[in-house]
Amino acid sequence: MRSKFFDLITALNGPQTVGTSPLYWRCFAIACGLLLLYPIIGEDYAVSNNGFLLVWVFLGLSVCILWGYTGIFSFGQTAFFGLAGYVYGVLSINIPPEYSMLAAVCGIALIMLLTAIVGYVIFYGGISSLYIAIFTLMLTLLAETLLSRTSGPQFRIGSALLGGSNGMVGIPPLQIGSGDFVIVFVDKPFFWLVAALLILVFLGLRFLLNSNWGYLMVATREDPLRTQLFGYDIRRIQLITYIIAGGIAALGGVLFASWNNFIAPSSMGMTAATLPIIWVAAGGRASIQAVTISTFTLQWINQQLAYGGGAYSLMFFAILLLCTVMLFPQGIVTTIEMALEEYLERRRVARLEKSPLLGGRL
Amino acid sequence: MFGLFYQILATFSFLVLSTTGLAIIFGVMNIINFAHASFIMLGAVVTVYLVSAANLSVFLAIPLAALVAAAVGAFLELTLIRRLYNRKLDCLLATWAINIIIVQAVFLWLGTSQPGIDQPFGSFKVGDAAYNYYELFLFGCAALVLVAVFLLFRFTRFGLNVRAAMQNRDMAEGLGTNTTAMYLKTFALGAGLAGLTGALYAPLMPVSPYFGDRFLWRAFTVLIVGGADPLIGPLMSSVALGGVYGGLTWLWDSVAGSIGILLITMIFIRVLPRGFTGLWDILRARK
Numbered sequence: 270m271r272s273k274f275f276d277l278i279t280a281l282n283g284p285q286t287v288g289t290s291p292l293y294w295r296c297f298a299i300a301c302g303l304l305l306l307y308p309i310i311g312e313d314y315a316v317s318n319n320g321f322l323l324v325w326v327f328l329g330l331s332v333c334i335l336w337g338y339t340g341i342f343s344f345g346q347t348a349f350f351g352l353a354g355y356v357y358g359v360l361s362i363n364i365p366p367e368y369s370m371l372a373a374v375c376g377i378a379l380i381m382l383l384t385a386i387v388g389y390v391i392f393y394g395g396i397s398s399l400y401i402a403i404f405t406l407m408l409t410l411l412a413e414t415l416l417s418r419t420s421g422p423q424f425r426i427g428s429a430l431l432g433g434s435n436g437m438v439g440i441p442p443l444q445i446g447s448g449d450f451v452i453v454f455v456d457k458p459f460f461w462l463v464a465a466l467l468i469l470v471f472l473g474l475r476f477l478l479n480s481n482w483g484y485l486m487v488a489t490r491e492d493p494l495r496t497q498l499f500g501y502d503i504r505r506i507q508l509i510t511y512i513i514a515g516g517i518a519a520l521g522g523v524l525f526a527s528w529n530n531f532i533a534p535s536s537m538g539m540t541a542a543t544l545p546i547i548w549v550a551a552g553g554r555a556s557i558q559a560v561t562i563s564t565f566t567l568q569w570i571n572q573q574l575a576y577g578g579g580a581y582s583l584m585f586f587a588i589l590l591l592c593t594v595m596l597f598p599q600g601i602v603t604t605i606e607m608a609l610e611e612y613l614e615r616r617r618v619a620r621l622e623k624s625p626l627l628g629g630r631l
Numbered sequence: 632m633f634g635l636f637y638q639i640l641a642t643f644s645f646l647v648l649s650t651t652g653l654a655i656i657f658g659v660m661n662i663i664n665f666a667h668a669s670f671i672m673l674g675a676v677v678t679v680y681l682v683s684a685a686n687l688s689v690f691l692a693i694p695l696a697a698l699v700a701a702a703v704g705a706f707l708e709l710t711l712i713r714r715l716y717n718r719k720l721d722c723l724l725a726t727w728a729i730n731i732i733i734v735q736a737v738f739l740w741l742g743t744s745q746p747g748i749d750q751p752f753g754s755f756k757v758g759d760a761a762y763n764y765y766e767l768f769l770f771g772c773a774a775l776v777l778v779a780v781f782l783l784f785r786f787t788r789f790g791l792n793v794r795a796a797m798q799n800r801d802m803a804e805g806l807g808t809n810t811t812a813m814y815l816k817t818f819a820l821g822a823g824l825a826g827l828t829g830a831l832y833a834p835l836m837p838v839s840p841y842f843g844d845r846f847l848w849r850a851f852t853v854l855i856v857g858g859a860d861p862l863i864g865p866l867m868s869s870v871a872l873g874g875v876y877g878g879l880t881w882l883w884d885s886v887a888g889s890i891g892i893l894l895i896t897m898i899f900i901r902v903l904p905r906g907f908t909g910l911w912d913i914l915r916a917r918k
Contacts, residue, residue: 342720394901396855399663402723403851404900410848411893418886539844543731550724580739587731594725595711598718 281472283479285338285487287558287606304464308457320460321528322568323467327521329548329564330474330557331514336546337554338478339510340490342398345387345405346518347541348412353380353522354532355416355431358440361527363427367447373527377519384515385508392507409542416534436533443527454527463524467561470517474557477513486510540583544571547586551593553603563602633757639877641766644773646869648831649846650853651776651861652824657854658861659793659817662719665726666707667850668843669733670700670822674829675838676737682748689751693830700826703733705819712818713811730843738840745838765834772831776824780862793817852892856899858908867907871895 282289288297308316328350335341353376360372387408391401420433431437443454443462454462477483488496489503497503526532535541544567552563567586574582597604649671656664674696681692707729715722752764784790795803796810804810829842836842853872857864875895880888903909 342723390897390901394904396900396904399661399719399723400855400900400904402720403663404855404896407848407851407855407896408893411889414889415886543727546724546727580735583731584735584739587728587735591711591725591728591732594721594728595714598721 281475281479283483285478285483286475287556287603287610301468304468305461308460313456316460317456317528318572320456320463321525322565322572323460323463324521324524324528325545325548325568326467326561326564327470327517327524328545329552329560330470331518331521332545332549333552333554333557333560334474334478334486334517335510335514336549337556337560338483338490339486339507340398340493341507341511342402343405343511343514344402344542344546345408346514346545348405348409348537349380349384349515349518350522350525351532351534351536351541352383352412353377353519354440354526354536355437356380357523357526358437358532359426359429361441362429362437362439365447366441366444367451369441369443369527370445373443373523376523377516380519380522381512381516384512388508388511388515392504392511395504406542409537410539413534413537416537432533434534436531436535438531440526440530440532442530443524459528466520466524470520471557471561478557482506544586547590547593549600551589551601553600553606556600556603556606559600559602559606563600633762634760635878635881637762637766638881639873640770642877642880643869643873644766644770645832646849646853646873647773647777647865648769648824648828649850650857650865650869651780652821652828653850653854654857654865655780655824655861656818656821658859658864659797660716660814661859662712662716662722662726663854664818664821665723666704666730666733667821667825668847669730670704670825670843671829671832671846672734672737672838672840672843673703674700674826675833675836675842676741676745676829676840677826678830678833679745679748679838683746689748689834693827696830696833697823697827700829701819701823704822704825705815707822708815708818713814716814734840734843741840743839743841747837748834750834769831772827776827777862777866784862789813789816849892852896855896856906858906858911860908860911863911864906864908867911871907 278294288294307319311319328346331346331349332343335343335346356379357372357376360375361369364372387405391404396404416431417434419431420435422430424431424433429437442459445452445454452458478486485496485501485506488499488501489506493503496506522532522536525536545564548564548567549560551567552561553559567589571582571586574585593601599607652670653664653667656662677696677699678689678692681687681695682689687695711725711729712722715725750763750765752768754761754763756762784793792803792808792813795806796808796813800810828846832846836845849872853865853868856872857866857868872892872895875891876888879891899906905912
C-alpha cells in the first residue's frame with residue numbers, strides 16, 4: 270500500500286516539472302487542502318469570484334503545454350475556449366437542466382474534434398512555427414468576426430439565440446441530479462468543482478509531462494529534426510498534444526460559460542487572444558506551476574485594474590509582456606523559483622559542511 | 632459586370648498595400664512584425680491630424696504620415712528589436728507588446744473617435760451604381776508601391792545587399808555587408824509602407840485607435856499564401872485572394888468572402904506550405 274503510494278508520487282516527479290522533494294509535496298498537499306477548505310470560511314461573493322479567476326488557469330495551462338513544452342506557439346486557444354462556451358450554451362439551453370453535464374462533455378468533445386481538424390491542417394502541412402502563430406490568430410479573429418454577424422432572430426439553434434456581438438444569454442449553470450437530489454454549481458459548489466478539476470488536471474499534466482510522452486513533447490520542442498531522425502513522427506506528437514491542449518481550453522470555456530451564464534464573441538477577440546500568452550510568458554512558459562500562479566495573480570490584477578477603468582489594464586499587460594521578453598526571458602515566476610531553489614541548495618550544502626559525518630568539510 | 636471588376640480591383644489594392652510592409656520585414660529579416668497594425672493606425676491618425684488641425688492638403692499629409700511611421704519604426708528597431716534577432720518568437724511577442732502599447736497610448740491620448748476627413752476626387756457612375764475615383768487612385772498607388780519595391784530590390788546597391796543577406800546572412804556579413812544597418816533600413820521601410828497604407832485609407836474609413844486591426848488578419852493571410860518573397864508573395868497572393876474575396880463578396884456578401892479566404896489559406900497551408908514563393912521556386916527550378 271505504502272509503496273504503491275510512493276510509486277504514484279514517483280510517476281508525478283521528473284525533470285519536466287518543478288518540485289520533487291518531500292517538502293514540496295507536503296506544501297502542495299497543504300495548499301490543496303486550503304483550497305478545498307476555503308469556501309467554508311469565505312463569503313459567497315468572494316468565493317464565487319475566486320472560482321471564476323481559477324477558470325482562467327485552464328486556458329493558461331493549455332497555452333503552456335503547447336508553447337512551453339512542445340514549442341507550438343498558438344494564439345488560437347482562446348478561440349477553442351470561446352467556442353466551447355458557445356457549444357455548451359447552445360446544448361444546455363436546448364435540453365433539460367439535469368443533463369447539463371452531458372452538454373459540457375459534448376462541448377469538450379466537439380471542440381477536441383475541431384482541434385483535430387485544425388491541427389491536422391497545420392502540422393501535417395508542415396508550416397513554420399511563425400506561420401502557426403499567425404494562422405491560429407487569424408482563425409480566432411475570423412471566429413470573432415463571424416459570430417459578431419449573427420445578431421437577429423434568424424440566427425438561432427433550437428431555442429438558443431446566438432445574439433451577434435452582444436453574445437448569447439441565459440446559459441444555465443452546470444448541475445448534477447434533479448428534483449430533491451440536486452447540486453447546482455453556483456457560488457461555493459462552483460468553487461469546489463473548479464478547484465477539484467484544477468487539481469485533477471494539474472496532477473494529470475504532471476503525470477503526462479513526466480511520462481515518456483512528456484519526453485517526446487520536450488524533444489519535439491528542443492529539436493524537431495533530431496526527434497524525427499530517432500524515428501518518432503513529430504506531426505503525430507504535435508497533433509495529439511494540440512488535441513489535449515484544446516480539450517483543457519474547452520473545459521475552461523465550458524466552466525466560464527456556466528459561471529457567467531453568458532458568452533460573447535469578444536471572448537475570442539484580439540485582447541482575449543493576447544492575455545493567455547502574457548500569463549504564460551510572464552509566469553514562465555516551461556512550468557505548469559509557474560503558469561498556474563501567474564494566471565491567477567494576473568487575472569486578479571486585471572480585475573482590480575478593471576474596477577479603476579479598463580483603459581490602463583491592457584497597457585499594464587503590454588508593458589509587462591515587453592519587460593518579460595527583454596529582461597526575464599524565462600518568466601518572472603520561474604526566475605523566482607530558480608533563485609529559491611539555489612538558496613535551498615546552498616543552505617543544504619552549508620549544513621552538510623558543518624555535519625560531523627564529513628568531519629566538518631565537504 | 633463592372634461592379635465585379637471594381638470590387639476585385641479594390642480588394643487587390645487593399646491587400647497589396649496592407650501586406651507589402653509586413654512582407655518586406657518578414658522576407659528580409661524573417662521576423663513577423665506584429666506592430667504592423669499600429670504603424671498603419673499611426674499613419675491614419677497622423678494624416679487626420681495634419682489635415683484637420685494643421686489644414687494641410689491630403690496629398691502632402693499622406694507622405695508626411697508615412698515618414699512619421701518610418702521614424703517610429705526606426706526608433707523601435709534601434710532600441711528594442713535588434714536585441715531580439717536571435718530569438719524569433721520573442722521578437723514576435725515584443726512587437727505584439729509594442730502594438731498594444733502604441734494603440735493604448737493613442738487611445739488614452741485621443742479617445743476612440745477621430746474627426747473624419749473628406750474623400751478627395753469624387754465619384755462616377757456606370758449604369759446605376761456609383762463608384763469612387765479614389766479607389767482607382769489607390770489601385771495606382773498599389774501598383775506604384777509594387778514597382779518601387781521591384782526597382783529597389785533589383786537595381787540598387789541596397790537591394791543587392793538585401794538579396795544577398797536573404798540567401799545567407801553570415802556570408803553577406805563576411806563579404807562586408809553591414810547587415811545591422813541594412814536591417815534598420817528594412818524595418819524603417821516596412822514601417823513606412825504600413826504608415827503609407829494607413830494614410831491612404833484614412834479618407835475611406837473611420838479612423839480610431841483600432842484602425843489597424845481590420846488590416847491585420849488579411850495581411851497575415853496574404854503573407855501565408857504568398858510566402859517569404861517580398862515581391863512575388865504580395866503580388867501573386869493579392870491577385871488570387873483579391874479574386875476570391877472580391878468575387879464572393881460581389882456574388883453574396885463579405886462573410887462568404889472571408890470564409891472563402893479562410894478555405895484557400897487552409898488548402899495552401901496543407902498543399903503549399905511555402906505559399907506562392909514555394910510554387911515560384913518549383914517552377915523556376917523546372918526550367
